[in-house]
Amino acid sequence: MTSVATLLETKGHDVWSIGPDATVYEAVALMDQKGIGALVVLHDGHLIGIVGERDYARKVILHGRASKETKVREIMTTGVYYVLPEEDVNECLAVMTHRRIRHLPVVQEQRLVGMISIGDVVKHVIAEQQSTIEHLEHYLSWQENY
Secondary structure, three states: OOEHHHHHHHHOOOOOEEOOOOEHHHHHHHHHHHOOOEEEEEEOOEEEEEEEHHHHHHHHHOOOOOOOOOEHHHHOEOOOOOEOOOOEHHHHHHHHHHHOOOEEEEEEOOEEEEEEEHHHHHHHHHHHHHHHHHHHHHHHHHHHHO
């Protein structure tokens, strides 16, 4: 079992955020600048939502809205699912898959301490499986020689 905290030690704790009154254009520009697909939306330091590429595509582009005039609060997803640092990475993958979400903020004692993406989780699971395969191959090789 690998915890979210362990994943964050490798990945880092950087979390990019934006305020609810910023424009969608500013949000998309920040996501582009940082090479990320979502931003947490903070108000007075509290997590109130998340805005991502999907929100932009579905709630701005498809509705013919102007990104320089639309506020983040108008398109952000509220009721954000989040995880605790001690939670298991595999459980996070299950939540992300079941809820069809790509990003999970990590919260500890009501404070945002990180963000994990589906890509982070899948990368970790693949590395873990590769390590298991290598251990098994080594074990089988050792068994053949004795």
